[in-house]
Amino acid sequence: MNERHEHLGRLLTDAATRLGPGPPWLVLGTVPLDRPTAGSDAVAGGDELRRWVRRHVDVWPAPIGIAAEPPELHPDRTVFTPPGRPAGTYYCELHATGSALGAVQVGTLKESPSDGGEVWAIGEGALAWLTIALLRLLTSYAAHATGWGGAGVEARIIPAAGEGPVVPMEVWNHDGGAYGRAGVRRLATAGTARRTVDLASCLSPALTATARPLVLDLLRRFGLSESRHIDPAGVLRRSHFTGHDELIRTWADTIGVPSAP
Known part of the structure; x- marks a missing residue:
């Protein structure tokens, strides 16, 4: 297990060097607890893998360009990133190991x-749905490569890079009607959450309940003790995704997770 945790930490640390300046990054990494087997249903590379990723991303409630461009093919991994260096907007790498x-x-x-x-205002709702969406994408890939086991998952909020003074981060939401600061802390360094998950749960209606502890761990870094967007039963509370409740309903229905007004 320690070896897997070390691998997970290296995966995120190495990726951080390839992420561009601008807004902060929400980063999720997964490492299967089991190694790929000869009988696993691994996703092929190249165009087939690109189509597979787009089938996941196309149903998200906001447009994200992952796999919109042809991937970079490496001996040990496939990388989806916008043209240019360093990466901006999104970054995704899928390893042969799962x-x-x-x-x-x-x-x-x-x-x-x-x-x-001046602060970077990170939407509490965006943090919730993106954690769920990325967790589903990455664990689905792990399940294809290794079968129905478990995986180590780590989520980080990585501050914006670039020259000049560091701009701190805050979590904001629409509680009370106006969009404003939600937590009691602002961060200038990365917040991290780490869990072990069951892959089958991540690809079932239990996905949101599985993602909730990761979201809570990140929110606690900012002084929040609860999530307005995922209740303790793992139900998405659509009305708290202000202005996006119908998009959240459609997405939740498509991926088969519970939601309520």
């Missing part, structure tokens, strides 16, 4: 009402 990583930029620059300083 390990995988997905990253999406989150947050917009805002003036904090508390002191007027």
Whole structure:
């Protein structure tokens, strides 16, 4: 298990060097607990893998360009990233071993009402649905490669890179009607959450309940103790995805997870 955790940490640390400046990144990595077997239903590379990834991403409630471009093919992994270096907007790498990583930029620059300083405002709802979506994509890939075992999962919020002073991060939501700061802390360094998950649960209606502890661990870094968007039973609360409730309903129905107003 320690070897798997070390592999997981290296996977995210190595990927961080390839992520571009701008908004912070939400990064998820998965490492199967079992090694690929001869009888596993591994996803082929190249165009077939690209189509497979797009089938997952096309149903997401917001357009993300993962696999919109042809992949970069390496001996040990396939990489989906926008043209140019370093990566911007999204980054995804799928390894022959079943390990995988997905990253999406989150947050917009805002003036904090508390002191007027500039912050990266990360939407609480975006953090919730992207964690769920990336977890489903990466664990589905792991299941194809290794079968129905378990996987180590790590989620990180990686601060924006670039020159100049570090702009801190806050979680914001629409609680009370106005979009504003939700937590009591702002972060200048990465927040991390790590769990062991059952792959079959991640590809079932239990997906949201499985993702919830990861979301809570990240929110606690900002001083939040609960998620407004995933209740304790793992039900998506659509009304809290302000202005996007119908998109969330369609997505939840498509992937077979519970949701309620």
